[in-house]
Amino acid sequence: MGAPPYEEKETCGTICLKYLLFTFNFLFWLAGGVVMAVGIWTLVEKSDYISLLSSATYAISAYILILAGAIVMVTGVLGCCATFKEQRKLLRVYFVLLLCIFLLEILAGILAYIYYQQLNEELQQNLKRTMVEKYQQPGHEDITKAVDKLQQEFKCCGINQSSDWDANQFIHPKEADNSVVQAKKVVPDSCCKTQTKHCGYRDHPSNIYKVEGGCITKLENFILDQLKIIGAVAVGIACVQIVGMVFTCSLYRSLKAEPY
Incomplete structure (x- = not known):
């Protein structure tokens, strides 16, 4: 007489776990879309600035998020199928995928944190050389x-100040022909508050941007903000996945314990 209540209790527990896991998978699927969107936005919206960085860490972190987000969306659908079909093999595959995604997102978070620490040094060492030697x-x-x-969007001029352009060969060629145009060239036209052709011939605060800290400070702050978003999204979703793995293990053990 004691067996039926036990079986009924187990069945009720399994049903609750199934619906909890289904709800989690639906939210997880939506989260996957968010993760992928953040990764794509990071690469597409400001992709031009990636060319100014010597390290690929920033781009790699975004690519990892895109990959993880795509896998999350597929995994969410698989999780729903595994939950309602009550197939332990599918649940095992689902758990392994959750674990892989968890590790990927933790990796993205770690890369973002490491790059966050070394960004200032990288920009100081490479941005000036890039702008001076490669511009035009x-x-x-x-x-x-x-x-x-960069100069137009962030309203800045030069790496630290507008005079940084004095070393650029396009602005001041080593073998200048002493023409009027070359003699008057001071900064790129993109430094101008109102950009017109040849507007960079006049180095005056009323004409060009004079921002304290220059473009390097603007670019660094922008990338740091992006890294915070990447790190927060990656670690946040990874923590949520722990809940999903706990639910999956519980349902797996519950199905294994039920009599068939």
Whole structure:
């Protein structure tokens, strides 16, 4: 007489776990879309600035998020199927995928944190060389586009100040022809508050941006904000996955214990 209540209790527990796991998988599927969207937005929205960085860590972190988000969405559907079909093999596959995604997102979070620590040093060492040596040079059109966009979007001029452009060969060629145009060239036109052709001939605060800290501070703050978002999303979703893995293990053990 004691067996039926026990079986009924187990069945009720299994049903509750199934619906909890189904709800989790639906939210998890939505979260996967968010993770993937953040990764794509990071690469597409400000992709030009990636060319100004010597390290690929920033881009790799975003690619990891895109990959993890895509796997999350597929895993969410698999989790729903495994839950309602009550197939322990599918639940095992689902758990392994959750674990893999968890590790990927933790990796993205760690990379974002590490890069966060070394970003200032990298920019100080490489951004000036990139802007001075590669701006308006053949084969570096992406750098030129990125620098112009950086100065216009963040309303800045030069790495630390507008005089940084004195070392650029395009602005001040080593073999200048002493023409009027070359003699008057001071900064790129993208430094101008109102950008027009040849507007960079006049180095005056009323004409060009004079921002304390220059473009390096603006770019660093922008990337740091992006890294915070990448790290927070990756670690946040990874923590949520722990709940999913606990639910999966509980349902697996519950199905294993039930009599068939």
